[in-house]
Amino acid sequence: xxxxxxxxxxxxxxxxxxxxxxxxxxxxxxxxxxxxxxxxxxxxxxxxxxxxxxxxxxxxxxxxxxxxxxxxxxxx
Amino acid sequence: xxxxxxxxxxxxxxxxxxxxxxxxxxxxxxxxxxxxxxxxxxxxxxxxxxxxxxxxxxxxxxxxxxxxxxxxxxxxxxxxxxxxxxxxxxxxxxxxxxxxxxxxxxxxxxxxxxxxxxxxxxxxxxxxxxxxxxxxxxxxxxxxxxxxxxxxxxxxxxxxxxxxxxxxxxxxxxxxxxxxxxxxxxxxxxxxxxxxxxxxxxxxxxxxxxxxxxxxxxxxxxxxxxxxxxxxxxxxxxxxxxxxxxxxxxxxxxxxxxxxxxxxxxxxxxxxxxxxxxxxxxxxxxxxxxxxxxxxxxxxxxxxxxxxxxxxxxxxxxxxxxxxxxxxxxxxxxxxxxxxxxxxxxxxxxxxxxxxxxxxxxxxxxxxxxxxxxxxxxxxxxxxxxxxxxxxxxxxxxxxxxxxxxxxxxxxxxxxxxxxxxxxxxxxxxxxxxxxxxxxxxxxxxxxxxxxxxxxxxxxxxxxxxxxxxxxxxxxxxxxxxxxxxxxxxxxxxxxxxxxxxxxxxxxxxxxxxxxxxxxxxxxxxxxxxxxxxxxxxxxxxxxxxxxxxxxxxxxxxxxxxxxxxxxxxxxxxxxxxxxxxxxxxxxxxxxxxxxxxxxxxxxxxxxxxxxxxxxxxxxxxxxxxxxxxxxxxxxxxxxxxxxxxxxxxxxxxxxxxxxxxxxxxxxxxxxxxxxxxxxxxx
Numbered sequence: 116x117x118x119x120x121x122x123x124x125x126x127x128x129x130x131x132x133x134x135x136x137x138x139x140x141x142x143x144x145x146x147x148x149x150x151x152x153x154x155x156x157x158x159x160x161x162x163x164x165x166x167x168x169x170x171x172x173x174x175x176x177x178x179x180x181x182x183x184x185x186x187x188x189x190x191x
Numbered sequence: 192x193x194x195x196x197x198x199x200x201x202x203x204x205x206x207x208x209x210x211x212x213x214x215x216x217x218x219x220x221x222x223x224x225x226x227x228x229x230x231x232x233x234x235x236x237x238x239x240x241x242x243x244x245x246x247x248x249x250x251x252x253x254x255x256x257x258x259x260x261x262x263x264x265x266x267x268x269x270x271x272x273x274x275x276x277x278x279x280x281x282x283x284x285x286x287x288x289x290x291x292x293x294x295x296x297x298x299x300x301x302x303x304x305x306x307x308x309x310x311x312x313x314x315x316x317x318x319x320x321x322x323x324x325x326x327x328x329x330x331x332x333x334x335x336x337x338x339x340x341x342x343x344x345x346x347x348x349x350x351x352x353x354x355x356x357x358x359x360x361x362x363x364x365x366x367x368x369x370x371x372x373x374x375x376x377x378x379x380x381x382x383x384x385x386x387x388x389x390x391x392x393x394x395x396x397x398x399x400x401x402x403x404x405x406x407x408x409x410x411x412x413x414x415x416x417x418x419x420x421x422x423x424x425x426x427x428x429x430x431x432x433x434x435x436x437x438x439x440x441x442x443x444x445x446x447x448x449x450x451x452x453x454x455x456x457x458x459x460x461x462x463x464x465x466x467x468x469x470x471x472x473x474x475x476x477x478x479x480x481x482x483x484x485x486x487x488x489x490x491x492x493x494x495x496x497x498x499x500x501x502x503x504x505x506x507x508x509x510x511x512x513x514x515x516x517x518x519x520x521x522x523x524x525x526x527x528x529x530x531x532x533x534x535x536x537x538x539x540x541x542x543x544x545x546x547x548x549x550x551x552x553x554x555x556x557x558x559x560x561x562x563x564x565x566x567x568x569x570x571x572x573x574x575x576x577x578x579x580x581x582x583x584x585x586x587x588x589x590x591x592x593x594x595x596x597x598x599x600x601x602x603x604x605x606x607x608x609x610x611x612x613x614x615x616x617x618x619x620x621x622x623x624x625x626x627x628x629x630x631x632x633x634x635x636x637x638x639x640x641x642x643x644x645x646x647x648x649x650x651x652x653x654x655x656x657x658x659x660x661x662x663x664x665x666x667x668x669x670x671x672x673x674x675x676x677x678x679x680x681x682x683x684x685x686x687x688x689x690x691x692x693x694x695x696x697x698x699x700x701x702x703x704x705x706x707x708x709x710x711x712x713x714x715x716x717x718x719x720x721x722x723x724x725x726x727x728x729x730x731x732x733x734x735x736x737x738x739x740x741x742x743x744x745x746x747x748x749x750x751x752x753x754x755x756x757x758x759x760x761x762x763x764x765x766x767x768x769x770x771x772x773x774x775x776x777x778x779x780x781x782x783x784x785x786x787x788x789x790x791x792x793x794x795x796x797x798x799x800x801x802x803x804x805x806x807x808x809x810x811x812x813x814x815x816x817x818x819x820x821x822x823x824x825x826x827x828x829x830x831x832x833x834x835x836x837x838x839x840x841x842x843x844x845x846x847x848x849x850x851x852x853x854x855x856x857x858x859x860x861x862x863x864x865x866x867x868x869x870x871x872x873x874x
Contacts, residue, residue: 137692139448141692157483161587164586164589166586172299173697173699174695175582
């Protein structure tokens with residue numbers, strides 16, 4: 116499953132980060148690296164982008180980019 | 192004697208020093224820069240790009256300059272902000288670098304630190320917001336952190352001005368001693384082997400172009416295109432590097448970029464386990480989650496945002512800004528009268544008095560009375576920016592702007608465009624991508640500014656007394672539609688290619704520092720005065736000359752004989768296909784370039800002589816359809832000279848600004864043409 120498929124309040128562990136070029140590099144640079152734990156905190160009022168919580172800070176990314184990040188869901 | 196002189200110069204040389212200030216966005220970098228330099232700053236651009244470069248002398252440290260580098264998260268080669276920072280650090284040869292990190296968010300902040308360390312520049316780490324770390328019962332072992340990273344670390348609180356003196360002292364000492372980071376190796380295993388092998392391979396080539404070997408090697412393993420270009424590597428060398436990285440990728444079962452990012456974060460995680468004790472999130476972080484429950488709430492977010500912006504607009508253009516603008520324009524009127532009387536008393540010729548009073552005072556004065564509005568607007572904007580709310584606005588609005596190839600970040604500057612294009616364009620500075628910044632600047636003038644309102648008001652009163660509100664609304668909507676269409680056009684032509692990814696930090700809400708807000712206001716005011724003033728001053732004189740002289744430079748009695756009217760007559764046929772070919776309309780549009788309200792005052796000057804009131808004169812000149820066509824043209828055609836001045840500055844060249852003007856005027860002509868000719872079919 117991907118980061119896009121997680122519900123609000125759910126967490127996952129990143130397996131792989133897809134995409135390419137500037138976008139992929141940016142995701143990695145912001146700390147979205149394999150084995151990192153990510154919490155989906157919120158979805159913007161218009162349904163996109165989403166707010167994540169990772170490494171002790173909040174990050175917002177678009178759904179189309181979240182789709183490129185494979186995660187493993189952490190059961191609650 | 193001679194010897195002593197040289198010695199003196201040597202001493203001076205020794206005291207001269209350039210420091211780079213580098214850090215992530217939202218880590219308090221600007222606050223620290225302000226604390227270091229006070230008001231001794233000047234703003235420019237890095238060569239070749241419109242990325243802001245701020246420099247300033249450290250307070251009480253003569254000759255020591257700090258350069259505020261763009262807020263970035265990594266030294267990747269993808270954005271112009273990152274590239275100029277790399278170039279500055281490698282080729283600008285700073286004596287030392289201050290790397291400021293947000294201690295409440297240390298894990299992600301140190302990611303950049305590890306990359307800067309590889310550049311082999313004397314460097315210190317400024318751990319900002321230590322007060323928040325301590326207040327929440329968390330702890331950072333600073334000595335251990337220093338030892339592990341091999342660079343001095345100084346706890347500070349930039350907003351409270353704590354630890355700044357020690358930071359300055361230790362930075363200067365580190366620079367004088369040319370003390371390089373004591374450690375370069377943060378990797379192990381396969382990555383370590385790859386970096387070291389590549390380092391040996393390219394050592395000579397890197398030295399030849401004066402790039403730190405370690406940095407070059409790391410970037411090559413990452414697959415950094417610009418680095419491959421700069422080092423001018425041979426086919427064989429590239430082949431070997433390819434093999435080395437393939438090996439590493441196979442070993443780690445991942446690709447090179449992920450491997451490098453992972454290596455850095457792994458190291459940081461281990462480091463934090465040893466040095467950071469984090470019991471809980473800081474109070475500010477907990478508070479932020481609560482505030483966001485309201486401010487980015489599914490249903491409340493939009494009404495709150497609209498409420499905030501309406502309040503800002505109302506206060507700026509309606510209450511406070513208006514109050515100060517009125518005072519200032521009264522003062523200018525008073526001064527203008529005084530000077531006029533003095534000039535009369537001194538018996539200077541009529542035309543010099545007219546130049547000073549009707550030309551310079553009237554022209555510059557009308558623009559200068561904008562100044563309070565701009566200052567007040569920037570007061571509110573920097574409050575919103577520094578508090579962290581602007582990032583939430585971008586988060587909420589992103590989806591709407593994405594379709595035209597922009598991100599949520601562009602929303603606020605465009606919104607300000609409805610007030611005045613000048614502060615709107617200045618506000619694009621907060622956009623972190625050069626591409627988005629330029630595109631936003633090009634689209635902003637289509638948002639109908641408040642100076643056009645008097646034109647709409649007079650025309651609708653004269654031609655559409657019953658449907659005035661509807662006509663006004665159509666005009667505003669047309670402006671936005673043209674903006675959207677232009678956005679789509681730009682996205683697929685001049686700004687083709689991948690937009691900068693929207694991966695944006697949502698920083699914790701913080702109380703803005705008063706000093707930063709004031710400095711920001713001062714900055715914008717100074718900017719407006721300096722840059723806009725020269726152009727506006729010249730334009731005022733030119734317009735005055737055109738208005739008061741005929742082609743043989745004789746003073747004209749009747750404005751209808753002036754050069755300006757002549758120009759109006761020459762260009763009037765251009766507007767024939769739009770339905771209004773009267774030279775007075777063309778003349779009004781030309782004077783509208785000084786400020787859009789001038790369209791109406793020009794009609795007044797040119798017509799009242801014959802027909803008593805502007806409204807009657809207009810009804811003789813236009814039909815409702817041609818009046819509407821004229822309004823459409825006024826809405827869209829090139830903005831005033833003040834806007835031109837800031838556009839030139841923010842787009843980086845007069846040529847770009849001129850092209851933008853040409854585009855806007857072209858679009859205005861075509862739109863008015865279409866409207867007029869479709870209208871003719873029905874009427």
